[in-house]
Amino acid sequence: MRALFTAARHEAIRAFRNRTFRIAAALVAALLVAAFLLEAARHTGEARQRAALQELVHRQWVDQPDRHPHRAAHYGSFAFRPPSPLGFFDPGLESFAGTSLFLEPHQRNALSFSEAAQSSELARFGTPSAAFVLQVLLPLLIFCMTFASVAGEREAGTWALAISQGVDARALIAGKALGTLLAVALWLAPLLALALAGAMLTGVLDASGDTLVRAALLGGGYAVYLTACTALGVLVSSFHRRAQGALLTLLGLWVALWIVVPRLATQAASRLHPTPSRAQVELDLARAIRDVGDSHDPGNPHFQELQRRTLAKHGASRVEDLPVNYGGVVMREGEKVTTALFNDYYTRLFDAHRAQDGLALQAGLFTPLLAIRSFSMGLAGTDAHHLVDFEQQAEAHRYAFIQHLNQLHITRIRWHNDKAQRVDRAEWSELSPFEHRRPPAGWALSRVAPAGLAVLAWAAALSLGVALFTRRHGEAS
Amino acid sequence: MLTANKLSKTYGGVPALDALDLEVPAGEVFCLLGPNGAGKTTTLSLFLGFTRPSSGAAYVGSAHVEPDPIGARRRIAYVPEQVQLYPHLTGCENLAYFLGLSQARVPPSAELSRLLTAAGLPEGAVRRPASGYSKGMRQKVVLALSQAKSASALLLDEPTSGLDPGAVRELCAAIRREGDRGAAVLMVTHDLGAVASIAHRIGVMKAGRLVEITSAAGLSEAEVLSLYRRHFDPPGDAAPPLPPRGTAPAAPAPQALS
Known part of the structure; x- marks a missing residue:
């Protein structure tokens, strides 16, 4: 153990006394700070704007004059997606997913108005994020720190002298990995802690228990990921006799596993589990609605049966004699039918998305980047699971909102001269605005557990590789 | 032995x-x-x-x-033909590092300096990075190491x-x-x-x-x-x-x- 810590301390000192490392670490730190500041500013602006817009649409809703409930339903409302608190760290799909949903009858709309679609700077340059720096650039820095850790010592001749002191080569190599992690942690941890504290103090991040749990899980996940990267660097270095060879191998692995494989995996996922375009979705849904039946068509068998049941329930022979407004009943039933159709369609669409995610996750067995990316987005609340959750909450709100108005139509509007009637504007304030309930950390963790396990498997396999390889080849030769 | x-x-x-x-x-x-x-x-x-x-x-x-x-x-203390030290560490730090690896007691810095000077390393070099050491100076660090760890064999x-x-x-x-x-x-x-x-x-x-x-x-x-x-x-x-x-x-x- 003492040798392990001696080696670790030495490796950390070596890193900090290396000018190249100091410059590279300063650059990465500057990038991180820039990413935090830019994302925090964007995040704060978006959060304020969406909250203000949500309030505005509710005020506009409440300020409507007396109206027919179905007309009010077509006036509609909006559900704005509040940015996830940890989105300033890992924006994930945040910029590419729509920011709002239009809530209207007969129609389940998809998210619209993404930031990327509205911002030419974003579309042209993208945004740097702290997660990107940690996921992609930091491994490169770690490889630059570790490529010479064993091969360089063999080449310089210090390896033989170190081994001749009677230290287990495994302890020496493990110490090198630990020392590299220590050197990274010594400049990264204060930076991240400052960013977290700053985000909390400025209100970018709420200090709720849930957010802190998510932040702690993210910290753990990234620690395991960086352990895997360090173990890979040291393992490759221990395979080589020359530092230059180790550096070339690590750069090749970085290009392959961090750039090429993730692209191939996402391409393969979309080829193997294709999802329809938005135009195709709308076309398919229109066709499905036509097939299931149109509530405005008096000859439609489904609605003929509804009429029969409604008349029988109230003991009436004509819709005009019903104590309720049959037009509203038809609207209610029509909403139920189309909503079931939409739900079925969206379930299949989300299943296809999940299949794509599953395939990408399987590819995570070939590169730790995909695994940590899924894990990070999931806990930051910016992944597809959270988007689907928002859409489902918004859809549940839309359905309840429309059916409430249909109920007003049934009970407050008479059949005769239906369209000319109004309900009092006081009714509008009975409907509460959409409020997104963020899923708890446990929910998010259950969805990203496979990705977290994949990161853990990478770290365990590479650490085991270091131990096994070193036992056989860790001697001075 | x-x-x-x-x-x-x-x-x-x-x-x-x-x-x-x-x-x-x-x-x-x-x-x-x-x-x-x-x-x-x-x-x-x-x-x-x-x-x-x-x-x-x-x-x-x-x-x-x-x-x-x-x-x-x-x-054992081992002096290879091309003895190399860690250039970013001083003579004292090199000695402490190798002693740490050998599980021997690492004496205080003053004692390490004394061992190095006793092995023939100039006093001014003890706290300088080893990157500037000649081969002879590097060998003296390893000989000081031999003494510090009380090696039975050299x-x-x-x-x-x-x-x-x-x-x-x-x-x-x-x-x-x-x-x-x-x-x-x-x-x-x-x-x-x-x-x-x-x-x-x-x-x-x-x-x-x-x-x-x-x-x-x-x-x-x-x-x-x-x-x-x-x-x-x-x-x-x-x-x-x-x-x-x-x-x-x-x-x-x-x-x-x-």
């Missing part, structure tokens, strides 16, 4: 070391002579456990090197190559001190002057075999050279008989260049 029992090593069927029997007791300086490829460095590697023997056994004290290389190495591989005469003298004195401390010293060298000045016994290796062991007591450099030539000069070009002790051979007269 250092014991080899029928120690052999072959590489691809070619013997590099053939049934070496050797005993270097504590306090003795044993120098191994022989041409390149004679098996001298292989012998050191086998004592260090850097390579496994094909047969036979090597011991450092009671530690059998093959099953317990780590235990054996903890008793193994040196061609330690005098590339050193100026003054540095060789200082190194020899330091090696002698290690022997006097009680360390068994096994030195592989081509430097016959150094052998004459510090060796208690000399071993001559030829094609993986230890062909002669002789006492070095009182031998001059010329006598060591003669011993060496007896084994390695071609037949018919044998070394002249050794001159009587105490009479140095006359230097040849300088020849005018034409």
Whole structure:
């Protein structure tokens, strides 16, 4: 153990006394700070704007004059997606997913108005994020720190002298990995802690228990990921006799596993589990609605049966004699039918998305980047699971909102001269605005557990590789 | 302290070391002579456990090197031919680092400095990065390490190559001190002057075999050279008989260049 810590301390000192490392670490730190500041500013602006817009649409809703409930339903409302608190760290799909949903009858709309679609700077340059720096650039820095850790010592001749002191080569190599992690942690941890504290103090991040749990899980996940990267660097270095060879191998692995494989995996996922375009979705849904039946068509068998049941329930022979407004009943039933159709369609669409995610996750067995990316987005609340959750909450709100108005139509509007009637504007304030309930950390963790396990498997396999390889080849030769 | 029992090593069927029997007791300086490829460095590697023997056994004290290389190495101080230190660490830090790896007690900084200066490292260099050290200075750090960890055995591989005469003298004195401390010293060298000045016994290796062991007591450099030539000069070009002790051979007269 003492040798392990001696080696670790030495490796950390070596890193900090290396000018190249100091410059590279300063650059990465500057990038991180820039990413935090830019994302925090964007995040704060978006959060304020969406909250203000949500309030505005509710005020506009409440300020409507007396109206027919179905007309009010077509006036509609909006559900704005509040940015996830940890989105300033890992924006994930945040910029590419729509920011709002239009809530209207007969129609389940998809998210619209993404930031990327509205911002030419974003579309042209993208945004740097702290997660990107940690996921992609930091491994490169770690490889630059570790490529010479064993091969360089063999080449310089210090390896033989170190081994001749009677230290287990495994302890020496493990110490090198630990020392590299220590050197990274010594400049990264204060930076991240400052960013977290700053985000909390400025209100970018709420200090709720849930957010802190998510932040702690993210910290753990990234620690395991960086352990895997360090173990890979040291393992490759221990395979080589020359530092230059180790550096070339690590750069090749970085290009392959961090750039090429993730692209191939996402391409393969979309080829193997294709999802329809938005135009195709709308076309398919229109066709499905036509097939299931149109509530405005008096000859439609489904609605003929509804009429029969409604008349029988109230003991009436004509819709005009019903104590309720049959037009509203038809609207209610029509909403139920189309909503079931939409739900079925969206379930299949989300299943296809999940299949794509599953395939990408399987590819995570070939590169730790995909695994940590899924894990990070999931806990930051910016992944597809959270988007689907928002859409489902918004859809549940839309359905309840429309059916409430249909109920007003049934009970407050008479059949005769239906369209000319109004309900009092006081009714509008009975409907509460959409409020997104963020899923708890446990929910998010259950969805990203496979990705977290994949990161853990990478770290365990590479650490085991270091131990096994070193036992056989860790001697001075 | 250092014991080899029928120690052999072959590489691809070619013997590099053939049934070496050797005993270097504590306090003795044993120098191994022989041409390149004679098996001298292989012998050191086998004592260090850097390579496994094909047969036979090597011991450092009671530690059998093959099953317990780590235990054996903890008793050894090793000075490779091209001794290298960590350039970003000072002499003191290098010494502390290697001591830490060897599980020996790491003394306070002042004590480390004292050990280094006692080994011959200039005082001003003790706290300077080792990147500016000469080979001789680097060797002194390892000799200080030998003393600090109270190594039972000191193994040196061609330690005098590339050193100026003054540095060789200082190194020899330091090696002698290690022997006097009680360390068994096994030195592989081509430097016959150094052998004459510090060796208690000399071993001559030829094609993986230890062909002669002789006492070095009182031998001059010329006598060591003669011993060496007896084994390695071609037949018919044998070394002249050794001159009587105490009479140095006359230097040849300088020849005018034409």
